[in-house]
Amino acid sequence: MSINNIFAKISLTNDRNIYKLISDHKLFETLDVTESCLIPYNSTHKLDEECWFRINDFSSQAFFLKDLKDFCSIDCNQLDKKMLDKVSFIFSEQGSEYYFQKITSGKIIKKKRWIDFGETAKIQEVQEGFTINDLPDAVYLKEKDVLVFKNLERISSIFKGIDILYREATNEETKIFLESSFISLNEPYGSDHVKKANRKRIALYMKKMNELNENAKEKLISYISEYCPSLRFDKENRQFHISNEEELKNLLYGIAENYYTTEITNERRKANSTQVIN
Amino acid sequence: MNLIFRLFLTFNATLFLWVIFLIKNIEDLPNLYGYGKWLWPFLLIIFPFLFSIISIIIVPKLSKDEINFDDIIHLKYEDNTFLPNYLGYFFISLSVSSYHNMIFVYGILYLFSFSSQSTYFNPMFLVIGYKFYSLKTKKGTTIYLISRKKYKKPRDIDKFIAFRINDHTWMER
Numbered sequence: 334m335s336i337n338n339i340f341a342k343i344s345l346t347n348d349r350n351i352y353k354l355i356s357d358h359k360l361f362e363t364l365d366v367t368e369s370c371l372i373p374y375n376s377t378h379k380l381d382e383e384c385w386f387r388i389n390d391f392s393s394q395a396f397f398l399k400d401l402k403d404f405c406s407i408d409c410n411q412l413d414k415k416m417l418d419k420v421s422f423i424f425s426e427q428g429s430e431y432y433f434q435k436i437t438s439g440k441i442i443k444k445k446r447w448i449d450f451g452e453t454a455k456i457q458e459v460q461e462g463f464t465i466n467d468l469p470d471a472v473y474l475k476e477k478d479v480l481v482f483k484n485l486e487r488i489s490s491i492f493k494g495i496d497i498l499y500r501e502a503t504n505e506e507t508k509i510f511l512e513s514s515f516i517s518l519n520e521p522y523g524s525d526h527v528k529k530a531n532r533k534r535i536a537l538y539m540k541k542m543n544e545l546n547e548n549a550k551e552k553l554i555s556y557i558s559e560y561c562p563s564l565r566f567d568k569e570n571r572q573f574h575i576s577n578e579e580e581l582k583n584l585l586y587g588i589a590e591n592y593y594t595t596e597i598t599n600e601r602r603k604a605n606s607t608q609v610i611n
Numbered sequence: 612m613n614l615i616f617r618l619f620l621t622f623n624a625t626l627f628l629w630v631i632f633l634i635k636n637i638e639d640l641p642n643l644y645g646y647g648k649w650l651w652p653f654l655l656i657i658f659p660f661l662f663s664i665i666s667i668i669i670v671p672k673l674s675k676d677e678i679n680f681d682d683i684i685h686l687k688y689e690d691n692t693f694l695p696n697y698l699g700y701f702f703i704s705l706s707v708s709s710y711h712n713m714i715f716v717y718g719i720l721y722l723f724s725f726s727s728q729s730t731y732f733n734p735m736f737l738v739i740g741y742k743f744y745s746l747k748t749k750k751g752t753t754i755y756l757i758s759r760k761k762y763k764k765p766r767d768i769d770k771f772i773a774f775r776i777n778d779h780t781w782m783e784r
Contacts, residue, residue: 336677336772356674356775403749405682410778411613411674 337427338406341436342491344421351400352412360425361432361469364481371481372608376499376533377589379606380483388498391473391480396494401431401473417461422470422491429476432469433491440464501532502539510535511575513542515554516584517567519576528578534585542588557587560601616669617777621725623666624733626659627697628720631704632713663735670782673774678746678756678781680768685747688762689755693732693743731757731776741782758783 339355364385371387372378380386391397406426418441424433434440440463449457471482471491482488489496502510508524510516527535545553557573558566561583565574575581586592591604633640634652643650703720707713732743736757744756746765757776760783762768773781 335770336675338676353674353676353775356676403682405679405748405750406676407678407682407746407754407773407781408748408750408752411775 335428336406337425339423339425340406340409341412341420341423342400343412343416343419345419348419351404351409352416353406353409354412354423358425359427359432360423360434360465361427363427364430364432364469364472364474366481371479374485374498375537375608376485377537377606378608385472385481385483386485388480390478392478394495396492396497398473398492401475404431420463423463429474431473431475433471433473433488434466435470435487435491436463499533500536501529502527502535506539507532507535510539510542515550515572517570517572517574519574522576526578527581531578531581531585534582534589538585538588553588553590556590556592557584560592560603561587613673616666616673617725619662620666620731620733620776621721623659623662623735624731625700625717625721625724626662627734628700628704628713628717630655630659631701632707635705659733659735660738663733663739666733667736667739667741667782667784670774670776670784673776673782675772676775676781677770678768678773678783679770680765682748683746683765683768684749686762686765686768687745689743689745690737694734697732697734731755731780731782755780756783757781 336357337359338353339358339360341352341354343350343352366383366385370381370384372380372384374386374388378386388394392402404426412420420436422433422435424431441461442459442464443461444459446456446458448454468483470484471480471488473480480492485495485499504524507527511518511524511527542550551571554571554573557564558568564580564583564587566572567574573580573584575584586603586605589607591607592602593604594601633655637648637651640647640651642648700720703716704713707716736743740759741757742759742761744758744762745753746756747753756773757780758773760767771783773783775781
């Protein structure tokens with residue numbers, strides 16, 4: 334027999350402890366996903382509904398939640414009611430799995446009444462409380478040492494520093510990228526106009542571009558120009574003309590090699606999300 | 612629930628003050644056909660005994676925690692540490708002279724006992740077969756455990772469920 338308890342993390346400048354909230358209850362149903370639905374995190378990937386992102390070797394990452402090391406409920410004090418509005422996230426220990434939910438001010442309900450259709454209908458009242466989501470924001474599978482989640486931005490306040498995984502290119506980096514030899518910028522479009530989504534892509538593919546040798550780079554440029562007729566390509570200077578966000582996006586898709594031809598039906602396609610198959 | 616239980620435990624732990632005080636003033640109690648002198652001490656002692664059993668019965672209503680031997684790095688048997696404190700109560704009862712003094716002294720002791728983290732300590736638990744241990748977790752927290760089991764080293768602890776009396780004390784039934 335194993336006890337499922339619910340805990341809360343307080344966010345005060347002088348108190349960042351974990352407190353025990355509720356005894357002998359679960360927050361969420363046990364996560365039931367097949368291994369193939371756990372996709373290694375990639376900031377531009379679009380998840381299928383039943384899928385989750387995964388981060389392997391979570392306990393050795395810099396953004397690992399240190400409180401989970403040797404976690405033991407007897408180290409935690411019982412939460413005082415007065416501190417309920419200081420809770421930043423709650424989690425339940427369910428066997429060797431930890432289910433997290435972030436608490437935002439929108440999740441706190443104050444003085445609400447509703448009619449409960451139990452055996453007999455009756456009015457229920459809540460003075461102050463949290464609502465519980467249908468799905469956890471993150472799950473830590475301790476035995477596999479894997480963190481599982483859907484939206485990284487949502488959990489960045491729980492796992493401090495995890496946002497390095499979805500970081501956007503800085504102004505400086507964007508500028509350097511747009512000055513690459515294969516890009517010719519058309520005024521007035523410049524690094525200041527590059528929005529969040531493209532900045533994420535730049536942060537991701539910049540490194541790849543720098544690591545390719547000259548030969549491969551040439552090949553990649555030919556590949557993009559062939560698949561993207563809408564992208565104006567200057568054959569002489571071997572430069573793409575970029576004048577808006579859409580063109581930059583298409584170019585970045587090209588760098589990611591997201592254009593392909595289907596094998597059987599010979600159809601040309603563009604993928605807005607990809608996944609490596611092993 | 613928790614507050615009521617703690618008030619009850621405190622009452623339980625301090626009840627012996629009254630038992631000793633009344634035994635000292637046994638002449639004031641009804642003499643029960645001349646046998647009072649011999650019967651009253653036994654009758655009075657039944658109360659702390661009974662209340663201790665009741666408190667053990669309601670313990671499962673408290674918050675539960677799981678303790679694993681993996682979590683514990685240090686274990687110490689503590690019965691002897693508590694007993695001297697308790698003997699102090701006996702001397703108080705024996706030296707207070709009047710009833711209204713006793714009520715006042717008891718009130719203060721109740722308050723002290725309730726405010727301290729030792730509300731649970733009641734030698735009746737020892738009589739019923741419970742033992743007191745202090746445990747230290749990997750993170751360095753020291754807690755008290757009241758248990759019927761005989762532990763000598765952390766390895767003797769298997770996975771078990773304990774009930775949280777307060778943030779420093781757990782009871783295993």
